[in-house]
Amino acid sequence: MYKPFLLLIIIILSIFIYLWQQNTSIRYAYKVSRLQSEYDNINSENDSLKLKINSILALEKMDKIAKEKNLSTPDENSIVYID
Amino acid sequence: MIKNMKQIDRKILLTLVVFIFFFILFIKLILIQIFLHTKINTTVEKMINRENVEIAKRGDILDSKGNILASSIKKYNIFLDPKIIEDLCKLKNILSKNGINVKEKNLDEFGKTSYVPIAFNVDTKFVDKIKNEKLKGVGFENKYIRQYPEGKLLAHILGITGYSGNGLAGIEKSYNEVLSGNNIVTKNRRDGRGHIIRDKFVDKTKICGQNIKLSIDRTIQFIAEQELRKTFEKYKAKKAICIVQDPKTGNILAMVSLPDFDSSVKIKDIEILKNSAISDIYEPGSTFKIVTVSAALEEKKIKLSDVFYLENGRYKIANHTIKDNHKIEDCVSLSKALEQSSNIAMVKIAQKLGKENLYRYIRKFGFYSLTGIDLPDETKGLLKDIKKWNALSLPTISFGQSIGVTAIQMINAFSAIANDGILVKPSVKYIEKSDIKTVENICNHKEIRRVISIETAQILKKLLKNVVDFGTGKSAKIPGYTVGGKTGTAQKFDPITKTYSLKYYIASFCGMVPAMNPKIVILVIIDEPKSTNYYASSVASPVFANIAKRTAQYLNIIKDD
Numbered sequence: 001m002y003k004p005f006l007l008l009i010i011i012i013l014s015i016f017i018y019l020w021q022q023n024t025s026i027r028y029a030y031k032v033s034r035l036q037s038e039y040d041n042i043n044s045e046n047d048s049l050k051l052k053i054n055s056i057l058a059l060e061k062m063d064k065i066a067k068e069k070n071l072s073t074p075d076e077n078s079i080v081y082i083d
Numbered sequence: 084m085i086k087n088m089k090q091i092d093r094k095i096l097l098t099l100v101v102f103i104f105f106f107i108l109f110i111k112l113i114l115i116q117i118f119l120h121t122k123i124n125t126t127v128e129k130m131i132n133r134e135n136v137e138i139a140k141r142g143d144i145l146d147s148k149g150n151i152l153a154s155s156i157k158k159y160n161i162f163l164d165p166k167i168i169e170d171l172c173k174l175k176n177i178l179s180k181n182g183i184n185v186k187e188k189n190l191d192e193f194g195k196t197s198y199v200p201i202a203f204n205v206d207t208k209f210v211d212k213i214k215n216e217k218l219k220g221v222g223f224e225n226k227y228i229r230q231y232p233e234g235k236l237l238a239h240i241l242g243i244t245g246y247s248g249n250g251l252a253g254i255e256k257s258y259n260e261v262l263s264g265n266n267i268v269t270k271n272r273r274d275g276r277g278h279i280i281r282d283k284f285v286d287k288t289k290i291c292g293q294n295i296k297l298s299i300d301r302t303i304q305f306i307a308e309q310e311l312r313k314t315f316e317k318y319k320a321k322k323a324i325c326i327v328q329d330p331k332t333g334n335i336l337a338m339v340s341l342p343d344f345d346s347s348v349k350i351k352d353i354e355i356l357k358n359s360a361i362s363d364i365y366e367p368g369s370t371f372k373i374v375t376v377s378a379a380l381e382e383k384k385i386k387l388s389d390v391f392y393l394e395n396g397r398y399k400i401a402n403h404t405i406k407d408n409h410k411i412e413d414c415v416s417l418s419k420a421l422e423q424s425s426n427i428a429m430v431k432i433a434q435k436l437g438k439e440n441l442y443r444y445i446r447k448f449g450f451y452s453l454t455g456i457d458l459p460d461e462t463k464g465l466l467k468d469i470k471k472w473n474a475l476s477l478p479t480i481s482f483g484q485s486i487g488v489t490a491i492q493m494i495n496a497f498s499a500i501a502n503d504g505i506l507v508k509p510s511v512k513y514i515e516k517s518d519i520k521t522v523e524n525i526c527n528h529k530e531i532r533r534v535i536s537i538e539t540a541q542i543l544k545k546l547l548k549n550v551v552d553f554g555t556g557k558s559a560k561i562p563g564y565t566v567g568g569k570t571g572t573a574q575k576f577d578p579i580t581k582t583y584s585l586k587y588y589i590a591s592f593c594g595m596v597p598a599m600n601p602k603i604v605i606l607v608i609i610d611e612p613k614s615t616n617y618y619a620s621s622v623a624s625p626v627f628a629n630i631a632k633r634t635a636q637y638l639n640i641i642k643d644d
Binding site: 048060 | 140150151156157207230233234235236278279280281285301302309636639
């Protein structure tokens with residue numbers, strides 16, 4: 001007597017699970033998209049910052065600043081090599 | 084009865100209407116599902132599926148200490164699609180607030196195009212700001228822009244890339260395949276609002292080009308460039324070259340060619356891209372004498388104790404007179420002949436050696452062959468076939484005339500002497516320790532051939548030391564270190580008069596520090612110095628001394644003097 005009722009429940013449950021996983025996969029796909037662009041942005045910002053550091057520390061610029069500040073090459077005896 | 088009939092009619096009518104309604108739906112369903120499904124599917128697929136080209140980031144170029152010398156950063160071009168712009172006035176206002184001005188006053192002025200670029204090379208933050216305004220008809224295309232944080236430093240070694248990102252010169256060209264990476268196409272889906280739905284995460288680091296680490300040390304490069312530029316500007320020279328090499332491994336630590344260029348700025352004259360250090364041929368003059376002496380010593384045609392008669396400074400051969408520039412004694416030892424750079428002594432040594440032997444050693448030292456350096460457009464120099472040598476070929480070649488060499492060949496020949504007679508392949512790419520375990524293995528890996536014996540190399544190093552201690556190379560001395568080297572002042576050949584010019588010279592000095600156990604070999608060439616004092620001892624040797632002093636300090640080379 002309960003058999004048709006049970007079958008109906010199983011069918012409804014199956015449909016529900018199917019719809020639920022479809023919905024979940026789409027939600028995750030959106031999340032992946034968001035994370036991908038976030039990851040790409042962070043990566044490119046990281047590259048830009050690394051480049052900026054290297055630009056700031058460019059030897060020609062450092063030399064120019066040192067000259068502007070009247071800095072001179074230290075006496076050879078006052079150089080301590082750390083290694 | 085009639086009432087009942089009417090009720091039945093209504094029921095039938097209602098049933099009929101419902102039936103017809105469902106029948107029409109059924110027909111429509113059949114039409115859609117069976118006859119139109121392909122067309123509809125294709126349209127929907129087109130609407131939701133998007134193919135996206137993921138552009139690979141070009142690999143970075145690093146110096147031997149890991150400093151970035153060239154890198155690519157993501158930039159955007161912003162464009163308008165006039166066909167989907169809804170409110171041009173509003174769009175123009177918002178864009179102008181962000182510093183982008185659109186000239187067109189109405190949509191018709193754009194014409195039929197769907198692509199109107201309005202801003203170039205803007206960064207991600209700026210693009211995000213515009214994106215947040217949610218403007219219809221504004222598009223973004225990303226690309227990578229090559230940047231060189233050190234500016235002009237290493238311009239000739241790094242080279243340049245073209246608009247498409249391919250290397251056109253220097254390392255960018257020779258290692259283009261390694262640096263480029265692989266663009267990939269990813270398939271994504273788009274929802275009704277245009278949002279991309281990705282079904283997988285793309286790790287772009289895996290498609291990126293590989294980084295290249297160079298043997299160049301940017302500090303040594305900076306030292307060489309700074310010192311060379313001073314002399315280049317002081318003497319208003321046509322060109323100037325400096326190379327610093329590690330003689331054991333053949334690694335190039337610095338390579339400068341002046342005039343130079345800024346890789347980040349658009350190049351107008353392609354000629355300036357030519358790296359003179361590997362592409363220009365010059366007559367070496369007296370620096371080439373090391374080849375003649377090495378060959379004669381190795382072949383045991385002369386001894387260290389030999390004495391040479393200098394013919395009172397004028398030596399006649401085949402109706403030509405070979406002269407010595409400096410007044411030297413009547414008879415000199417081998418060491419003195421090299422110290423005072425006697426042409427006549429070299430001719431006499433070459434005559435003892437013979438043309439076959441001299442030719443063989445010229446080739447053994449790597450002249451008239453490509454060194455195999457990993458930079459594009461290397462030339463092999465000029466040397467007449469031995470069968471075509473005339474009576475003057477042997478004597479003139481012995482002191483560095485009638486032969487064309489490149490700077491890289493010359494320093495490599497000096498490095499062979501510094502490296503106890505072994506010629507190694509020069510390179511600008513750093514060999515990772517993980518690839519090759521020991522320094523000895525690096526040497527074996529790059530060894531080309533043994534040119535002279537250890538004993539001959541030791542004698543040569545001593546002779547070169549004497550040149551700096553007592554001879555023409557005195558101005559190359561540096562405090563705390565022994566230096567070995569050779570000056571060269573070569574007259575330039577004038578193609579118009581077809582004689583050697585008395586106006587234009589090439590001053591060069593090639594030397595090693597410390598003299599007997601060299602850690603670095605440096606070559607300095609100044610092309611056409613505009614001065615009455617054009618001699619290498621005045622023009623090139625002091626540059627060598629300054630570079631050698633600062634480099635030795637920087638590399639912490641142990642003092643030996």
